[in-house]
Amino acid sequence: MNVHTGRQPTAAEAALVDTFAERMGELPGDGEVISARDNAVEALKQRGLPSRRVEAWHYTDLRTLLRAIPGFDPAAGSNALNAVIPGSAVATVSNGVALAAPQVEGVSFAKVSEQLANGSLIRDLAIRDGDDAIGQINAAYVTDGWSLVFAEGTELAAPVELQNTQLRGQSHVRFPVQFGKGVKATIIERQSGGEGEGFSTSVSNVAIADDAEITWIILREHGPDAAQLAQFIATLGTNAKLTLYVVNAGGKLIRQEVHVLVKGEGSDFQLRGVNLLAGDSHTDVTMTLGHLVENTTSVQVVRNVVTDRARGVFQGQIKVNRIAQKTDARMACNTLLLSDDGEFDAKPELEIFADDVACGHGATVTEIDANHLFYLKARGIPENEARGLLIKAFVAEIIEELEDEQLVEALEAILEKWLAAHI
Known part of the structure; x- marks a missing residue:
């Protein structure tokens, strides 16, 4: 295998290339589809996962961040x-x-x-x-x-x-x-x-x-x-x-x-x-x-x-x-x-x-x-709850652009769940 000429492949890169041969018989498609799959794996094999040297991936160094890949279950x-x-x-x-x-x-x-x-x-x-x-x-x-x-x-x-x-x-x-x-x-x-x-x-x-x-x-x-x-x-x-x-x-x-x-x-x-x-x-x-x-x-x-x-x-x-x-x-x-x-x-x-x-x-x-936080706390709202209200206001402004009230409620429920877990 020759991923990243001059560098050893990471565990994730090796898994992505090596597992393909094992999985090939289970993947749907033949003829042109198999050829397209082979071409995709070959491109991955030659280039490896993108690092910060690739402009489009400069802030997401996938080669470093994706350390390992779990198997198919x-x-x-x-x-x-x-x-x-x-x-x-x-x-x-x-x-x-x-x-x-x-x-x-x-x-x-x-x-x-x-x-x-x-x-x-x-x-x-x-x-x-x-x-x-x-x-x-x-x-x-x-x-x-x-x-x-x-x-x-x-x-x-x-x-x-x-x-x-x-x-x-x-x-x-x-x-x-x-x-x-x-x-x-x-x-x-x-x-x-x-x-x-x-x-x-x-x-x-x-x-x-x-x-x-x-x-x-x-x-x-x-x-x-x-x-x-x-x-x-x-x-x-x-x-x-x-x-x-x-x-x-x-x-x-x-x-x-x-x-x-x-x-x-x-x-x-x-x-x-x-x-x-x-x-x-x-x-x-x-x-x-x-x-x-x-x-x-x-x-x-x-x-x-x-x-x-x-x-x-x-x-x-x-x-x-x-x-x-x-x-x-x-x-x-x-x-x-x-x-x-x-x-x-x-x-x-x-x-x-x-x-x-x-x-x-x-x-x-x-x-x-x-100042906003002090205003809410001065009116008896606990600090965590006050912070949550200000965060919700920051995000809800664009959620509420949706015309469907059910969609707005669904997205606000996701926000509330996240706030409860992390704020």
């Missing part, structure tokens, strides 16, 4: 969880295996394992670039997931919840989703894990056609010993609107990538992020956004709460194409730092090649305002 499956929103259609992947599909008018469900077996998912296995460690690992090992197609004009009264549950061990899943013209829908992507040591990857490939309005919410609640590498990849058509919420409230090592291409005029992309970081966890949200045509808009707002020895990262890169005049793109990252040992790194970037645009970015880091 066929007994680590679980039943579907209760839906976050009652009445939602739930499609579950447990320990890398898709369970029964729900029945939803206007929506077709297919198991990714079946699409891998017949080769119809081959394009999704393409690696983004040489530093795409998440794509490489997932393409090599992906076993299952749910593929969804929304028929043109479909409007859902209740959300579809895509669950990816893992008690321990290792799993790799995908969620390819196509939204037809004029679709209006809410998707809840729920990433959850148990208390055992775990490692997983998850990739969501989303295509949004003209005039569609999609709300996609990623809820992540992993145990303190879990590592997850995830990607959300989306393209937007003409007059399409995507509102993406990313809520990270658990996990030892998390990297959530968001890659969006705005391809249709009149389209709009909104990102709202909430990172609740405690213990000695490391959470990285990295976004790339391409405005490729005229008259498009985007706003990204990320709020972070950091305590204990936790470390967080937000990298946001907006690129405006030369022909993408009249682009309006804005980005803000705001951090509440509650501990002297905590850390948050923000790296906002703008690359603008058009000359008629309105673009801006900013980042702030602060601590709880002593």
Whole structure:
């Protein structure tokens, strides 16, 4: 094995490469799929895991942080969880295996394992670039997931919840989703894990056609010993609107990538992020956004709460194409730092090649305002409760932008649970 020429492979790198030969006979797909898996493993073998020398991974030295990888545990499956929103259609992947599909008018469900077996998912296995460690690992090992197609004009009264549950061990899943013209829908992507040591990857490939309005919410609640590498990849058509919420409230090592291409005029992309970081966890949200045509808009707002020895990262890169005049793109990252040992790194970037645009970015880091805290304590509120109220106000501002009251209540419940455990 020749990972990182001149350097010995780490235990994690060796496990990722060596386990592939053992698992190959159990992975779905043949012909082109096997070739794509081989190419992904070879890229991983030659490059190894990215270190801080790789610009996109500068703040998340995966080669150092991912020290070991647990083996696959066929007994680590679980039943579907209760839906976050009652009445939602739930499609579950447990320990890398898709369970029964729900029945939803206007929506077709297919198991990714079946699409891998017949080769119809081959394009999704393409690696983004040489530093795409998440794509490489997932393409090599992906076993299952749910593929969804929304028929043109479909409007859902209740959300579809895509669950990816893992008690321990290792799993790799995908969620390819196509939204037809004029679709209006809410998707809840729920990433959850148990208390055992775990490692997983998850990739969501989303295509949004003209005039569609999609709300996609990623809820992540992993145990303190879990590592997850995830990607959300989306393209937007003409007059399409995507509102993406990313809520990270658990996990030892998390990297959530968001890659969006705005391809249709009149389209709009909104990102709202909430990172609740405690213990000695490391959470990285990295976004790339391409405005490729005229008259498009985007706003990204990320709020972070950091305590204990936790470390967080937000990298946001907006690129405006030369022909993408009249682009309006804005980005803000705001951090509440509650501990002297905590850390948050923000790296906002703008690359603008058009000359008629309105673009801006900013980042702030602060601590709880002593005057605000004194005001609440002076009215008889205990200090811990007062701190919790101020933290909740800091985060709830963007949660309450959602129009669905049930979704707001669900996200606030996650916040309350985290506050009770860590504040």
